[in-house]
Amino acid sequence: MEDIEDLLVGGGGGAPPGFRIPVAAAVGIKPKKSVSRDYLKDYSTSKIPGTQTIYIKTFGCSHNQSDSEYMAGQLSAFGYNLSENQDEADLWLINTCTVKSPSQSAMDTLITKCRNAKKPLVVAGCVPQGSRDLKELDGVSIVGVQQIDRVVEVVEETLKGHEVRLLTRKTLPALDLPKVRKNMFVEILPINVGCLGACTYCKTKHARGHLGSYTVDGLVGRVRSVIDDGVKEIWLSSEDTGAYGRDIGVNLPILLNSLVAELPSDGSTMLRIGMTNPPYILEHLKEIAEVLRHPCVYSFLHVPVQSGSDRVLTAMNREYTVGEFRTVVDTLMELVPGMQIATDIICGFPGETDEDFEATVNLIKDYKLPQVHISQFYPRPGTPAARMKKVPSNIVKRRSRELTTVFESFTPYVGMEGKIERIWITDIATDGSHLVGHTKGYIQVLVVGPESMLGSSATVKITSVGRWSVFGEVIQIHSQNTKPRKNSARVEKNSCSNSKETCCSEESETCACGLTSGCGQTEEATDVSVLKDDQKTGEIRSQNLIGYLLRKRKNSSHRKIENQVVKEMDGNEGTSNDWALVDKALLVGIVMSLLTIIAIFRFWL
Template identity: 60%
Template sequence: MDIEDLHDEGEGRTGLLQAHVKRVSRVDASQDAASQSEAAATAAAATAAASCVPGTQRIWVKTFGCSHNSSDSEYMCGQLQEYGFTLVDDSARDSAALWLINTCTVKSPSQSAMDTLLRRGRQQGKALLVAGCVPQGDRRAAELRGLSLLGVTQIDRVVEAVEETLKGHTVQLLAKKALPRLDLPKVRRNRHVEIIPLSTGCLGACTYCKTKHARGQLGSYDPSELVKRAAAAAADPQVREIWLSSEDTGAYGRDIGASLPALLQSLVEVLPPDGRCMLRVGMTNPPFMLQHLDAVAAILRDPRVFSYLHVPVQSGSDAVLLGMNREYTLAQFQRVCDTLLSQVPGLELATDIICGFPGESEEDHAATLALLARYRFPHTHISQFYPRPGTPAARMQRVPTAVVKQRSREVTAVVDSWAGVYEGLVGTTHRCCVVDTAADGVHLVAHNKTYAQVLVAAEAPDGSGSLLGCVVEARVLSASRWSVKAEVLRVLYRPPADADQAGQAVHHSSGSESIAQQRGSTEDHGVAQAAAAVPCSQEESTSCPCAAQASPGSSCGSPAQAQRHPASSAAAAGDATAAATATAAPGFSSQQQQEQAHGSCSGTEAEEEEAPPPPGAEPSAASVLSDTSAVFPLARAEASGEGASAAGSAAAATSVALGGLHLQTVSHAKSAGVAELLLLFSLLAGLAGMLASGLLAALQP
């Protein structure tokens, strides 16, 4: 994950150790040499001691996958930065002591990229912590052997996992538990975009998807927590967009008796009435959305909500949809599209296509091309079928690779052929939120009501400064396949100057304690949540109806709706011609979109060779700190059903370097003092090292 705007180092952790230098007279050359030797030894000991002090190292975080993964990374970064760690971006990753890789298991290319990073990190001797869907879905994967792993519901324990990994321990925190709190500190990848996860997991069982193995069954956040989080984000003067993220937005609340339309209405009500903060509804699958069409259409018409919705279809053939176990028919998908397009002016619909699913015939492929020609979705995520290990589809008879590639090229050609998608916007004026820097490094990216990608100049025409984070009125000058260019007529809203740092480090903690204080109460909080914990089903082989939720890079306004969606008018399009792989909007700089486009556009299905475990990587029983380890007694209490009293004390292990000797010390203390005791041990270790080195130097002849 890119952290573009980091705090100054001076704002980080205050020094734990302060010393006064006493000047002494040099007696003779021999004493001078001894003094220099002593100083060198003392400096070396101080450096070694500093490396043991918790929360002082540099961390690089890399994120693959959907906006839900991005949100998880933002929360993990927030906790690490709050505790004192320094977060570095891609350009400084080689200087980091630990690499935290948040993984995606939807597509093979993403996992191959993860394998490459792990090999590189091992070669450089980096401490490695792997989080996200890959370790949660397949903890026994060969490429993860000997590495620390952090599950998708364990992100609130990232500080513990990082500290233990830096000590050389192998940590595996994969037990399913209650959802992480939404009021944890976070660092936004994009300070102008707040991502709020509505839920995790799903109610589906798609035969091709591995995400169900990781995210599990549907688990929804309480509506009041979501509204509170949205209100805090909307009050941030830097936030222009709030994204709702979920594996299936339409299924939200079915596990807790909550209503999706009611939640959306409550979220809209906390947004500023002037439209300076817009809501984007997340990806939804057709089955559950069928029950909310009129209510959702009303929400999408609201001036504070983008008229945009991502509805994956995957195939235009009922036979293929049945093989995928998508739980809807082509007619039902068309009903979703037609109803929303008729009720929401200028609605932007995005969809997903999987090319070459097992059993797909030429007739099935032709049906998909016909569907695309009918609706002309301006933004379509296109993937070749990738068999994910452990899924039912991986055991099905595959379509030949050459055929899959050809069908992918044909689908892409159809999508790329819609050159006039945005022509209807030329000459029109729009209210736009400016949220990102374009890939060309010259323009800024803004979004209008229909989430079209509008490229504008970086500076305001009146010379008042950068437009990033502003709300502007812009007139479209020209259109291309994926975006439009516009001139800014005036600035409607500019964040106050004193809000410049907002969004870099975001703490919506509602008055809760700092991370250092939270570390002391983790056990009690976790045990209280354990009653609602979701059991981990490692043997489950079904998959969820999720689709990669990339940030759409293109859309357009109502003047061009009939041209973009001919099926929404009286005539439905017929013939479809050839085409291709997934398309990422060239001007949009979202890292997640680029990564997913890479996965979709991959010209080959050959994965990179599997990363072999490093020499001696097979961990011994003594070196592995698992969920039931003494270092993390919370997991043991959760697994055994022990109450809060069982987690009231923690055994914290730390290695102490003392004069070249490595001592293993274990402290037993009440949970409220664990963090402080760890710091004390590290402090004492440093002092002892300095004293020992000085004594040895003084005794030298």
């Protein structure tokens, strides 16, 4: 099926982001049967849009995760239920990644499973955007990477039996759309889409396109909003953070300084700078180092090198040399105390010789970086590298194992035992008994404590270190999570597996891997009032009528749940002496029943 262009009402700009306009006029559709324009008349109550359950699966990088959170937020705002259970869902939404063959293979498997289950399906993300003619996508509704603000329309039409495709590029999706975060304390903030590079192995450029940056003012506004929501970590995400602003006349240091100015002075909210390729930060190294030294910015940066050989880098069209990568790392480590660098390596790129690989091994040995994401080369259809002469697969696998062995021989955290560190706690470990925090250098620290510590900052003493984890003992809690919380409709405790950095795939720009993801309750003493005030806070902040209606609908759909949470907390604390009407009625019923039994017993005697 050919891509169907958007048909906007009146030929103008259509409806505001996230708002449903008459679907037949708003979305190009391929109906599988004739449907009346006034489709609601033909629908039973059980098929009214907004009453169904949606299962969302996300593959790939943090940018994809943010897109999924935005789509989940819009669906939730319009009344749809979100579930992790595939079987109970009425529709599946799969957000895809095109970086590696395994990710796309996993997508294919899930699509097949969905078809076999006879479930309506919507596919989003980089795979359909970059490879729209894939046979696996025949008959499937599609949401393009710049059309996520119209996911509600696509879902509604798909549930009615239509095939919908929105792939035409347009303006960037608004930053203030409703959002359901996977971790309520972490905001993944896309600062730009696309990139300026043309790497010969990369398929993402085909999907995300050329660089498109959000304005500084728009990003500053979003940061203010999420801080008010109680977010404790802000991850700047993009395909290349360092290229930010070059299309709109600004640069990354300008943005970073503007965002840092918005962070609370008590250090309760931290900023993490996303993946940055070497070419675009070389001219700003000192300015970026100054930002990384700021007490509210993690001293951590993900800088992919991909190979230790200039010859291979040229074949990759990476636009830098190994010497320039070394300049980036050396400068940041010299200027930023406690600086931590993560990098990526591709083993077995076409034409890579034993000498090229040895240069890569030596580079990793020189720096002994604590995080190295090691990947085998996967030819992606339509890329120049896919047409190059490949290195035999047995050699690629051998090199990958060898480099992994070298990396795992390092002990990067030796010497930390006994040190006092400040950490920011945002997660629950997979073992269920530890909380996950990070030092300013973004070193993962596991501590034992109640879930009420989530969203807080604490001073800890490092008690032991291992190859993959550092353990600490809480000495003092500095800041509790006392801010209002929104987007708490779905609280999850699923976590990344038990943690080797090398388990992370190249597509994950945020991967510190280890015991990550998941969230829980905050300080009980503050939750009661916070939850009651949540709707008012959101309404006051609404900047337009549509935003107000979205938030009001979403908040009202969860009011009963939140009130129940409040009651449970009151009961657990044991401080309330007030008897609810139902309690009194039950007590009276019990007394009356006892009196009746006594009366009957006496009568028979």
